[in-house]
Amino acid sequence: MPGWLEVVIRSFVSLVILFTVSKIFIRKSFTQVTYFEFVCGIVIGAILALGSINLQIPIAYPIMGLLIWGFIPYFMGWLSIKSETFRNLAYGRGIPIIKDGKVLEDNMKQQRYSSDELLKQLRSKNVFQVADVEFAVLETSGDISVLLKKDYQPVTPKDMGIKVAPIKEPETVIMDGKILDEPLATIGKNRQWLEMELEKIGVAIENVYLGQVDSYGQLTVDLFDDKLKVPSPQQLPLLLANIKKCQADLEAFALQTNNPTAKAMYEKNADEMMVVLEKVEPYLKQ
Incomplete structure (x- = not known):
């Protein structure tokens, strides 16, 4: 077999196996990959490169190595789900670095995390003052999870007592x-x-x-x-406008008529329409 054809076949087989391994064993985004998994990825790349162009190595060897190095992170992930002790040992756990607006210097030193890195991570989350932070954790990925103090958290409709329409996937x-x-x-x-x-x-x-x-x-x-x-x-705004118009018309009819029975009827229906309007308005506003 010509050498160039063997390189093509080796490369194609390696790519198929790599694709299969990545689809079955690796289900994380790049930012969620641990240091060990990153190193395993580098080793897999080296195995693929050597196995594709080094014709003196039997093709079964790089395939076997690729499967083993692809299975190791998968097995460790499965074992970490079953055992909290192994999970903490293999992947570590989040370390508090800010509590009640105060930096925990001992934890920072233990993790070899500098103040510049801390401030940089906080700025990336639109936090520019440490005193505004209620709690911050250094995750195993190197990112920081930040909980702002209640006074500095964004105001939500629930905080203001405003009802909003539920949102579903379009x-x-x-x-x-x-x-x-x-x-x-x-x-x-x-x-x-x-x-x-x-x-x-x-x-x-x-x-x-x-x-x-x-x-x-x-x-x-x-x-x-x-x-x-x-x-x-415009369907929802038009519906809201029609409901408002109906309620206003009922109030106008109540003011224009001199018949006590009709006036009472219009006023009652206007009040009921106002109740309906208050209930549906949060869902019809855009």
């Missing part, structure tokens, strides 16, 4: 100008409905790069031509 129904029938069926819609919604905004399906339907049934689209502007969905 369904992508158009991609690259093609309709995706399965997501449409998931939300109980069909192609006819989609074509009607596109007709309302004056857009053809083949001109849509991406189309999504939110949990309220509103369609938003992104066109291939970025210069074209598409109007935002």
Whole structure:
């Protein structure tokens, strides 16, 4: 067999095995990889390089080495799930470095973590003053998890007592100008409905790069031509405006009539409509 052909075959076999190993054994992003797993990756790369071009080495040897070095991190991950002791020994645990706004210098020295590194990590999380931090932990990956003091945490609608609509994952129904029938069926819609919604905004399906339907049934689209502007969905604002108009009309009718029975009826319905408005307004606002 010619040498160049053997190199091609070796390289192809190694890539197939590497792809299989990475899909089965490695399920982490690069930022979550530990130092040991990183070293294993380097060793696997060296095995692949040597096994692909060094024709004096039998191809079974690099394949065997690749499987072993790929299985080791997987086995350690499985064992760490079963044993907390092994997990702490192999991967370590988070170390507190700030508590009640004070830096724990002993833990910093123990982890050989400098003040400059600490401040840099805090700035990356938009924290510029150590005193604002309630608690901070140095994770095994080298990142810092920060809990700000209550006074410095962002205000949420719950803190202000404001009800907001729940958010669910939108369904992508158009991609690259093609309709995706399965997501449409998931939300109980069909192609006819989609074509009607596109007709309302004056857009053809083949001109849509991406189309999504939110949990309220509103369609938003992104066109291939970025210069074209598409109007935002108006179903929910129109519904809110109609409810407000109905409530205002009932109050107006109550003021205009001189019939006590009719006035009482209009006022009662206006109050009930106001209750409905207060309940649905957080869900209809955009």
